[in-house]
Each structure stands twice: as structure tokens, then as C-alpha cells.
Amino acid sequence: MEVTDVDVVIVGAGIVGLATAERLVRERPAESVVVLEKEERLAAHQTGRNSGVIHSGIYYAPGSQKATLCRRGRAQLIELCHEEGVAHEICGKVIVAVDDAERPRLAALSERAAANGVMARALSSEELAGREPQVTGVAALLVPDAGIVDYRAVCEVLARRVIDGGGAVLSGRRVTSIARHGSVTDITAQRFGGALETFRARRVVNCAGLHSDRVMQLSGRSRPARIVPFRGEYFELTPGARGLCRHLVYPVPDPAFPFLGVHFTRMIGGGVECGPNAVLALAREGYTWRDVDLRDVADVLGYRGFWRLVRRHARAGLAEVHRSLSKRAFVRALQRLIPAIAADDLVVAPAGVRAQALAPSGALIDDFLLDDDGAVLHVVNAPSPAATASLAIAETIAERLMVR
Numbered sequence: 430m431e432v433t434d435v436d437v438v439i440v441g442a443g444i445v446g447l448a449t450a451e452r453l454v455r456e457r458p459a460e461s462v463v464v465l466e467k468e469e470r471l472a473a474h475q476t477g478r479n480s481g482v483i484h485s486g487i488y489y490a491p492g493s494q495k496a497t498l499c500r501r502g503r504a505q506l507i508e509l510c511h512e513e514g515v516a517h518e519i520c521g522k523v524i525v526a527v528d529d530a531e532r533p534r535l536a537a538l539s540e541r542a543a544a545n546g547v548m549a550r551a552l553s554s555e556e557l558a559g560r561e562p563q564v565t566g567v568a569a570l571l572v573p574d575a576g577i578v579d580y581r582a583v584c585e586v587l588a589r590r591v592i593d594g595g596g597a598v599l600s601g602r603r604v605t606s607i608a609r610h611g612s613v614t615d616i617t618a619q620r621f622g623g624a625l626e627t628f629r630a631r632r633v634v635n636c637a638g639l640h641s642d643r644v645m646q647l648s649g650r651s652r653p654a655r656i657v658p659f660r661g662e663y664f665e666l667t668p669g670a671r672g673l674c675r676h677l678v679y680p681v682p683d684p685a686f687p688f689l690g691v692h693f694t695r696m697i698g699g700g701v702e703c704g705p706n707a708v709l710a711l712a713r714e715g716y717t718w719r720d721v722d723l724r725d726v727a728d729v730l731g732y733r734g735f736w737r738l739v740r741r742h743a744r745a746g747l748a749e750v751h752r753s754l755s756k757r758a759f760v761r762a763l764q765r766l767i768p769a770i771a772a773d774d775l776v777v778a779p780a781g782v783r784a785q786a787l788a789p790s791g792a793l794i795d796d797f798l799l800d801d802d803g804a805v806l807h808v809v810n811a812p813s814p815a816a817t818a819s820l821a822i823a824e825t826i827a828e829r830l831m832v833r
Contacts, residue, residue, distance in 0.1 A: 431626065431627070432615070432627045432628070432629050433463075433626070433627070433628050433629065434461075434628075434629050434630075435461040435462070435463050435628050435629070435630050436457075436460035436461045436462065436630065436631050436632070437450075437453055437460060437461070437462045437463070437630055437631065437632050437633070437634065437830065438463050438464075438465060438614075438616050438628050438630040438632075438633045438634070439462065439463070439464045439465070439633075439634045439636055440465050440604050440616070440633065440634070440635050440636060440637050440644055441464075441465075441466065441635070441636035441637040441638055441641075442464050442465075442466035442468075442471045442472070442584070442588070442598055442600065443471075443472055443474065443475055443476040443584070443636060443638050444472060444476040444580055444583060444584055444587070444815070444816050444819040445636045445638075445808060445811055445815055445819050445822055445823065446464055446466075446634070446636030447464065447471065447472075447584050447587035447588055447591065447598070448587055448819040448820050448822065448823035449634055449636060449822075449823040449826045449827065450462050450464045450587070450591045450596055450598070451587045451590045451591050451594070451823065452820075452823040452824060452826070452827045453596075453827055453830070454590070454591055454594030454595060454596045455590070455594060456827060457831075458594060458595065461595070461596070462591065462595075462596040462597070463596065463597045463599060463628055463630075464588075464591065464596070464597065464598045464599065465599055465602040465604055465616070465618050465628075466598070466599065466600045466601075466602060467601070467602060467603035467604070468600060468601070469600050469601050469621070470600065471581075471584045471585065471588055471598070471600070472580065472581050472584040474638060474639055474714060474781075474782065475638050475639065475781065475782065475783065475784060475815075475816075476580050476581070476584060476816060477580070477581050477584075478716075478779060478780070478781035478782070479580060479781055479813070479816055480663075480694045480696075480702055480705075480781075481577050481578055481579060481580055481694070481696055481697055482575065482576070482577060482677065482694060482814075482817070483503060483506060483507070483517065483519070483575060483576035483577060483578050483817050484499055484503065484575065484813070484814035484817040484818075485499075485503070485522070485542075485547045485548075485572050485574040485575045486499035486500045486503065486545050486546075486547050486574075486814070486817075487524075487538065487541065487542045487545065487547045487549060487570075487572055488538070488541070488682060488689075489541075489545065489796075489814075490541075490795070490796075491541065491544035491545055493795070493796045494796050494797040494825075495795075495796055495797060495814060495818070496545045497821075498797065498818040498821040498822055498825065499814045499817050499818045499821075500545065500546060500547070501818070501821040501824075502814075502817055502818035502819060502820050502821035502822065503574070503817050503818070505820035505821060505824075506578070506583070506817060506819070506820055507519075507576075509583065509586065509820065510578060510583070513586045515578065515579060515582045515583055515586060516578070516579050516582065516697050517576060517577065517578035517579070517697065518576055518577050518578075518695075518697065519573070519574065519575070519576035520575070520576055520577060520675075520676055520677065520695055521571060521572060521573045521574075521575055521576075521676045521677070522571075522572040522575035522676055522677035522678070522679060523552065523557065523560065523561055523564065523569045523570065523571055523572070523676050523677070523678055523679070524538065524569060524570045524572065524679045524680070524681060525557065525564055525565075525566035525568075525569045525678065525679070525680060525681065525766055526566055526567055526568045526569065526681050527565060527566050527567070527680070527681075527765050527766065528567060529567055531567075531681045532567065532568055534681045534682070534683075534684070535568055535569070535570060535681050538570060538681065538682075539551060539570055542570070542572070547572065547574060548572065548573055548574055549570045549571065549572050550570065550571045550573075551568065551569075551570060551571075552568065552569040552570065552571050553568060554566060554567050554568060556569075557569040560675065560676065561674060561675055561676060561678060563673045563674065563767050563768075563769050564674065564678055564766055564767055565765075565766065565767070565768055566766070575676075575677055577677075577694070577695055577696060577697045578697060579697045579698075580816050599618075601620055601621045602618035602619070602620055602626070603618060603619050604616055604617070604618050604637075604644060604647065605617050605618065605619050605625070605647075606647060607633065607644070607647045607648040607649075607805065609648075609649070609804050610629075612631070613629050613630065613631060614629070614630050614631075614632075614633050614648075614804045614805065615627050615628070615629050616628045616629075616630060616633060632804070632805075632806065632830055633648070633804060633805040633806070634805070634806045634808070634826060634830070635648070635805055635806065635807040635808060636808050636811075637808075638784050638811070639656060639658060639713040639714065639782060639784040640656070640713065641656060641784065641807060641808060641809060641810075641811075642654065642655055642656045642786070642809070643656075644807070645800070645805075645807045645809070648802070648804070648805045648807075650800075650802055650805075650807070653788075653798075653800065653809065654734075654786040654787055654788050654789075654794055654798070654809060654810065655728065655729075655732050655734060655735075655786070655787050656713070656784050656785065656786055656787075657709070657729055657732075657735060657738075657785050657786075657787045658709070658710040658712070658713045658714075658715060658725070658729075658782045658783070658784060658785070659688075659707050659708065659709060659710060659782065659783045659785055660707070660708050660709070660710040660715060660716065660780050660781070660782050660783075661704060661705030661706065661707055661780060661781045661782070661783060662704055662705055662706040662707075662708065662753055662780045663702045663703060663704035663705050663706075663777075663778040663779070663780060663781075664702070664703045664704060664756075664759065664775035664776060664777060664778055665700050665701065665702050665703065665775070665776050665777075665778040666693075666700065666701040666702075666703060666774055666775065667773070667774055667775070667776060669774075670701075670770070670774035670775075671699070671700065671701050673693075673701075673767050673769060673770065673774070674693045674695070674701060674767065676695070677692070677693065677694055677695060678692055678693040678766055678767070679692040679693075680692060680765070680766060686742065686745050688705075688707045690762075691703065691704050691705065691706065691752075691759070691762045691763055692704075692766070693763075693766065693767065702778055703763055703770075703775060704759075704778075705780075705781070706749055706752045706753050706759060707749050707783075708746075708749050708750055708753045709729065709746075710725075710782050711725070711726055712725045712726075713725050713782065713784075714782065715782060716779070716780045716781070716782065717780065718753075732787070732789075733789060733791075734787045734788055734789045734790060734791045734792075735787060735791070736791070737789075737790060737791025738787060738791040738792075738793070740791070741791055756772055756775070757772065759775075760772050760775065763775075783812050783813070784810075784811075784812060785810075785812055786798060786809055786810035786812075794809075794810045796810070797810060797811055797815065797818075797822065798810035798811075799825070799826070799829070801829055806826060806829060806830065808822070808826070
């Protein structure tokens with residue numbers, strides 16, 4: 430089997446992998462960089478199926494990587510969009526307290542915004558009604574930095590920059606083995622049709638998203654956490670109902686529950702998505718209840734961390750499943766924010782799957798997590814807001830590679 434010598438191999442052509450490759454070819458043009466993607470197209474999973482939000486950084490713990498990299502990455506992303514003509518809009522977000530019991534959480538979120546350097550302005554119920562006449566709430570926060578973008582288009586730009594800079598983005602290559610040989614690492618990939626090819630690299634970066642923990646195992650490392658796939662299910666407003674919201678409209682997050690709850694997201698193409706519902710996916714690429722992978726199911730059900738999570742959030746998890754199976758229940762959840770929403774206003778939209786790293790303790794790993802064993806740098810956990818933060822995450826990865 431022919432072996433191709435390269436400096437860096439990146440596994441995964443989602444937005445983090447492509448951003449990392451683009452950073453490396455720009456900063457270190459003398460080095461060869463190859464991106465391996467198992468699908469035929471770029472951004473086929475998390476990147477291409479997310480809601481397209483440019484996050485402000487308001488939700489994350491001050492000082493965390495999510496907080497710092499989201500803010501830095503947001504600025505870099507907007508600059509790239511301006512340079513390359515990528516469709517985007519800074520449309521702003523309102524985070525709504527629907528009753529008085531939610532006011533303390535809204536106030537705490539305002540304090541977090543200040544700590545993270547995020548602009549946020551308190552709105553009275555009257556001011557909220559002036560901005561969002563159909564939204565019901567006793568108070569809200571206006572977050573003007575939030576926006577929307579076409580992340581697939583961003584990935585296309587990044588891939589073009591990689592290729593123009595002398596790198597390679599190779600699709601249809603599923604990594605099957607990673608073997609360390611002294612100071613180099615052999616990465617073998619299987620092409621569509623079964624042919625194998627091997628790349629010998631000085632460094633490897635694992636940006637495999639939904640499969641990042643399994644790629645980690647291929648390299649001989651034990652998994653510090655396990656990827657548990659959660660499917661985010663969406664509806665889209667019919668064209669006649671799109672005027673029901675003007676901004677991104679979010680509920681106040683419940684700190685006892687790990688997800689934000691259903692909300693309204695304007696899309697760069699003009700539509701409005703409603704959701705997501707969050708349920709356990711029965712496959713890592715399980716976009717419907719019909720998508721079942723027995724290996725993936727066994728991986729979750731055989732993990733003690735999953736059952737600890739279930740015990741902690743059983744009631745909330747059952748409510749999510751109920752909303753998944755009942756459109757009426759989903760509509761009721763949306764009506765907490767916009768009472769005028771009716772079932773006829775909603776059509777099914779494509780779902781996404783979130784690759785969430787789950788610790789053996791049952792805790793969802795909240796921050797971005799990188800693990801570097803000297804040969805392979807693993808992006809172990811990079812859920813939302815990783816797309817917004819991707820250029821800053823890439824900067825961090827490049828800095829780590831540079832010290833080797």
C-alpha cells in the first residue's frame with residue numbers, strides 16, 4: 430500500500446476541522462495539510478444541520494473556553510463573512526421571562542452577560558411588545574450581537590482557502606486505523622469502493638464530531654468521556670406565519686436542565702425554525718426515530734454515565750420524548766412564548782444531532798474539551814457554540830500544534 434507523507438492530517442471536514450486546516454495553511458504555508466472526510470460532501474452532519482445561529486456568548490460560564498472562544502470566534506466569523514460575501518445578518522435575540530418566577534434567572538443571565546462582555550439590555554413587558562408584538566413575557570433581555578449565517582457556505586469558503594493554500598480536502602475517506610510509529614503516525618482511510626490509502630503524518634487532529642471518541646480509541650487512547658447523540662427536532666413556520674417573530678426568540682434557560690428549550694430561530698434563507706426538541710438519538714447519525722444503529726444503542730445503554738444522567742433528568746427527558754411524539758405537545762411548548770402559534774402554522778423541518786460528551790459521572794461536559802497525547806490532538810467535546818467559535822478554536826489548536 431502506498432504511503433503519502435504529510436505534515437498534518439485532520440480527521441473530519443466539519444467547520445472545526447476545516448477552520449483548523451485553513452489556519453494551518455495560512456500560518457504555516459511550507460507544511461502539507463490534508464483533511465479526511467468520510468462523507469462525500471462537507472459539513473454533512475452537525476455543521477450542516479445546525480440552526481445557523483451566530484451566538485453572542487451570553488450563556489457560558491465566565492472564563493470558560495466557550496465564553497472566551499465564542500466571543501473571539503464570533504468577531505472572526507463576521508470578518509470572514511464580510512471578506513467572502515457569505516450571507517449573514519446580525520438580527521439580535523430576545524430572551525424572554527414568561528412569568529415572574531423566571532425574573533431571577535433573567536437577572537442572573539444579565540449579570541453573566543456583563544461578565545462575558547456581551548451587550549444585553551433589559552426590556553420591560555411593554556418594550557418587548559414593541560419589538561415582538563406576538564411574544565408574551567413579563568420581561569426580556571435584548572442581545573443585539575446574536576445573528577444568523579449559512580454555515581455550509583462558510584465551510585465552502587474555508588475548504589477553498591485550504592485548497593488554494595496548497596492543502597487537500599479529501600472526501601469519501603473513512604479513517605479505519607491510526608498507528609504511532611516513533612515520531613510519525615500512520616492514518617489509514619477506506620475510500621468508497623473499499624480501497625485503502627495511508628497517510629504518514631507528524632501530527633494528527635481529530636475533529637470527527639459525532640465519532641470523535643471512536644477515532645480516539647483508534648489511536649490507542651481510552652475515552653475520557655463518551656459521545657452520546659441527542660437529536661434536535663424542528664418544525665418550520667409556514668410562509669404566512671413567519672411574521673410572528675422578528676428576532677431570534679429564546680426562553681430563559683433552566684440551569685437544572687442541560688438544553689435551552691424550544692425557541693424561534695430566523696434562518697438566513699428567510700424561514701423561521703421552531704425547536705429543538707432534544708431526545709436521545711438511536712444512532713449517531715440518527716435523524717429520525719427510524720434511524721437505528723445497534724452498535725450506537727449498545728454504546729449508550731452500556732455506559733454507566735448515561736444511566737446516571739437518566740436518573741438526574743428522567744422527568745425532563747420524558748417530557749422531551751412526549752413532545753417528539755406529539756405535535757400538540759410541541760405546539761403547547763411554543764405557545765409559552767408565542768400564544769398565537771397554531772399546529773397549522775408548522776411543517777416538519779430537518780433534524781440535527783448534537784455530539785455531546787458525557788462523563789462517567791453522568792455530567793454533560795459543559796465546556797469545549799481538547800486532549801493532546803503528543804501524536805494526536807483530539808477535539809473531544811465541541812457542541813454549540815462551536816460553529817460560532819470555530820475560527821477561534823482553530824487558532825487554539827494551531828497554537829498547540831506549534832509548540833510541538
